[in-house]
Amino acid sequence: MAKEFSVIGKSIIREDAFEKVSGKAKFADDYKYDGMLFAKMIRINSTHAKINSIDFSDIENEKDILIVTSKDVQGKNVVGLIKHDQPIFCDEKIVTPGDVVAMLVGDDEEKLNALIKKVKVDFTPLPTLTDATKALDKDAILIHPELKSNLIIHHPLRKGDVEKGFAESDEILEQTYTTQLIEHAYIEPECVIAIPKEDGIKIIGSIQNPFTARRIVSLATNLPLEKIEVIQAQLGGSFGGKDDIMCILSSRAAVASLISKRPVKIKYTREESILESYKRHPYILNYKVGYTKDGKIKAMKIDILADAGAYCSMSPFVTWRTVVQATGPYEIENVHTDVRAVYTNNPYTGAMRGFGSPQPIFAQESIMDEIAVRVGLTPDEIRRINGFKNGSITATGQKLQNHDVNLITVLNKAVSLTNFTNKWKEYNKEKPILNNYEFEKPILEKNKFIEPKKLLQKGIGLAVSFRGCSLGAEGLDETYCYMSIEKNGKVNMISGLAENGQGLRTTLVITAAETLGITPEKINYLETNTTLIKDSGPTVASRGTIMGTGSVQNAGEILKERLEKIVREKFQLDENDFVSFRENLVFSRRKGLLTNFDFVCQLAFEQKENLSAIGYYKSPKVDWNEHNGQGDAYFTYVYGCQIAEVTVNIGTGEVYLNKITAVHDPGTVINRLGALGQVFGGVTQGAGYGLFEEITQEDGMIRELNFDQYLIPTAKDVDEIKPFFVEGNDIYGGYGAKSLGEPTLELTAAAIANAIKNATGKRFFNLPINLEEIILGKKIRPQNLNRGSL
Amino acid sequence: MINLNCKVETPKSLNEVITLLSHANSKTKILAGGTDLVVGKIQGSKRFIDTETLIDINKIDELHKIEFIDGKIFIGAASTFSEIEENEIISKHLPILKKAVSTIGSLQIRNRATIAGNFVNNAPCADSVPALLVYDAELELMSANGTRNISLQKFLEAPYKTQLQRNEIVTKIIISTPNKNLKGDFYKLGRRRAVAISRITLALLCEIENNFIKDIKIASGAVTPIGKRFYELENFAKEKKIEKELLINLSQKIGEEILNITGLRWSSAYKLPVVQQMFYQLLNNIMINKNENKI
Secondary structure (H helix, E strand, C coil): CCCCCCCCCCCCCCHHHHHCCCCCCCEHCCCCCCCCCCEEECCCCCEEEEEEEEECCCCCCCCEEEEHHHHHCCCCEEEECCCCCCEEECCCCCCCCCCCCEEEECHHHHHHHHHCCCCCEEEEECCCCCCCHCCCCCCCCCHHHHHHCCEEEEEEEEECCCHHHHHHEEEEEEEEEECCCCCCCCCCCCCCEEEEECEEEEEECCCCCCCHHHHHHHHHHHHCHHEEEEEECCCCCCCCCCCCHHHHHHHHHHHHHHCCCCCEEECHHHHHHHCCCEEECCCCEEEEEEEECCCCCHHHHEEEEEEECCCCCHHHHHHHHHHHHHCCCCCCCCCEEEEEECCCCCCCCCCCCCCCCCHHHHHHHEEEEHHHHHHHHCCHHHHHHHECCCCCCCCCCEEEEEEEECCCHHHHHHHHHHHHHHHHHHHHCCCCCCCCCEECCCCCHHHHCHHHHHHHEEEEEEEEEECCCCHHHCCEEEEEEEECCCCCCCCCECCCCCCCCCCCCHHHHHHHHHCCCCCCCEEEECEECCCCCCCCCCCCCCCCCHHHHHHHHHHHHHHHHHHHHHHHHCCCCCCCCCEECCEEEEEECCCCEEHHHHHHHHHHHHCCCCCCCEEEEECCCCCCCCCCCECCCCCCCCEEEEEEEEEEECCEEEEEEEEEEEEECEEECHHHHHHHHHHHHHHHHHHHHHHCCCCCCCCCECCCCCCCHHHHHHHHEEEEEEEEECCCCEEEEEHHECCCHHHHCCCCCCCHHHHHEEEECCCCCCCCHHHHHHHCCCCCCCCCCCCCCC | CCCCCCEEEEECCCHHHHHHHHHHCCCCEEEECCHHHHHHHHHCCCCCCCCCHHHHHHHHHHHHEEECCCCCEEEEECCCCHHHHHHHHHHHHHHHHHHHCCCCCHHHHHCCHHHHHHHHCCCCCHHHHHHHHHHCCCEEEECHHHEEEEEHHHHHHCCCCEECCCCCEEEEEEEEEECCCCEEEEECCCCCCCCCCCCCEEEEEEEECCCCEEEEEEEEECCCCCCEECHHHHHHHHHCECCHHHHHHHHHHHHHHHHHHHHCCCCCHHHHHHHHHHHHHHHHHHHHCCCCCCC
């Protein structure tokens, strides 16, 4: 069905573009207040320790310095988004190096930096647990002894009978994959200001989910929700990362501000940000797959362990998405999956773009390629045999319906755009064996020197995925939009979802413009403020577009209906005539151009018509049985296929990304420019995950505390990204728009890994596939954390 | 806003700098691009933390001059990498240096960072150093006591240590133009393709006649404690016939020499085989495939 829109689907420049490129945009640190104080954190150099005492005697005589500890927290000191296990101030023990023991507040940042060194914390180091595979051992030390176990969550999924499926298989392949801890690397480090009000508090910050921050600040301060006003400053990136940490920082600032009765700002350095903020879960994934000679998957047994680090954070939800999607987009009769998340002393892990999908996709797409080779199929053929089609049943027993199940469509499109099959066969021919260097014999033998013409090897690889849109069975899924029209035809609107730099405001403005038949510049999107609009759930899970456009379309339609009534009366239209609003003009089918939008609004004002409305959108019902992992997990899905074309330098292990073709079905594309931006950003971020991003530790202590060591891709690291959208039809979301933000990121590392195999003949099981992984088949690390340059 | 808590002197002439330096103590540093110093001070580096006085030489034009006089190239010590990259004299006579400086950091860093700052800081991975070494770069140092010249290789002492005295400033880099038909290249390996700290750098300059190596100069960075020339290896290679066996042999020997200097370190498992492999590729490209500036 061809979709005809006047604004939707065009490339619209973001409404915040000019202020951002001209430096006018106000980020949290740009907010300054008279009498504003600063807060600095006190931490100890340990991974796991009991705090015996904190000695402030050297600073007690300092003027105008406020010491803040857990005793100053009026409400709950131990909070969390799902489980309450994370202290705002750790004055009894710390369980990971980022933990904050206490805080100093004063008006001179530099003085505070000097004073925090004078606070003496007496502590007893405790044994550490940094290996997630040992977390469930009987004799494992407990990170939170009061919880009696390090197990945070176990999601089982049982479909059919895997043993029967393995018995019916011709071959069984079992492999283990690992993925690494990574940092969101938002360009703006954490910053928040708490401002005391006569009766309550105002928080302005780089906050992803203002409503969540309000809830946690309320817990910490004992103030009721309505006395806490959270305003979102412009965000310098989030990627899922400005949630828990910003709730905690907002709480600390609020506590200090309520005591001092002055505005208090907390602003992190990059080092503090990487040290304390949560990251993406490292996974260990075991896949056992039974298949027939002709490539049909009969059974899949999956065992996944996620390292949640020191706190629960979003781990139960992250791993829930994993259990739903772990088989990949393949129809398999017999599935047996266990996903567990455990506590360790490592940095805690939570939401990050992808949210439990990049890890299993790397494993599942690697093993599908392996199976293809074993049964003599190409990677695209095996996916056509097993991939979801309309009406397919997922591992959770859900029938895919009410939307175009476009998996094979996106696969075929990507394959034809890249000439995949021919290239894959061509590159797959005999490969020079990658060197196996021996550490004891560092001088190369003659036969190990690579002939120059064989140095650079080309490869191509693909990966596909399906992804449940929005929250699914995680929780209540509804959104609100407030919209009003002025008598001059100008529209004010606000949604309960947040702009995190992804361009959501522009997407929602376009949706409103389409519904009202006006141009986007007539619409003013208001500042997100928790006291002005109802909580619409967090802006996560690629739900901004699908849920946000739903409520905007609803609000717009309510108002348009009222305007239409006025038009019909004014122009005395026959009831069978059809009224349309387009590009600020109003037409009737029979009479043609009637008037313009502004005139109708003026009339409405004079007639005292109510031109304000609340749009509402609620997700359809989903259901989940947590005992067997069966149910309709998400109400709709999106599909994607990415193909990576690479050149591997087999002398150095460098992987040059020549081209990534990204074919996605995001439903209806609302803002083409925004959608392209999502693909460029997501692919690049996914490439970093595949090739070099990694937070490593020595007994819990992070090595990569700044961007000199923690490397994210630059513009030079991906030569070409080719996006292509297949716009499937869907009955949900505003105008059938679904999700794109996370699908763009989750596939890239898997596609690159498959391309590297195609180029080198060697399969890599452990992300990131960095220089050493390719050349040595393992990671190597410096023995200590000292830096030569310091 | 960055506050370095330092007194900043802004002399307008080289003479003023020399005068200021004659009163310098261990807490005085010269500030050029600041890309090592400012970052190091903020990070609490031992080398910079005690610094109290900065002598800012950014306003002194003569330290930015690049000149070609009587077969010699004079590069002002405070020339930025961008100035060097864009300079025609450098492009024409010192292409390996041009290539080396173009790989440094990002454009923003190259716009500030200076050539002398690179080797005065003397990090093992300083990218301009191997290129300057194969060109036999000499330095001019000035102080109230006068001027002295020293070769770059001698000037570099140990990681982050040089022969520069407290009251001295590097004013020029002097390179005699090789008046011969030389071939060469600069190779850099980083973990990504821009804004990367070098894992390995190699610079090579050679004169080939009738398929024999007449002269050769080899230098590396990031694989030894400081950037270094391989004089023994150069002597070994001279007058030898170019053939595959020789190139393999030279590559093994560079590996042996690096191993002798560093011993087996954590990074050796990767760096040692790869430096041999890529040195072999570099030799091949220049001597057999004749692909200059391509690797």
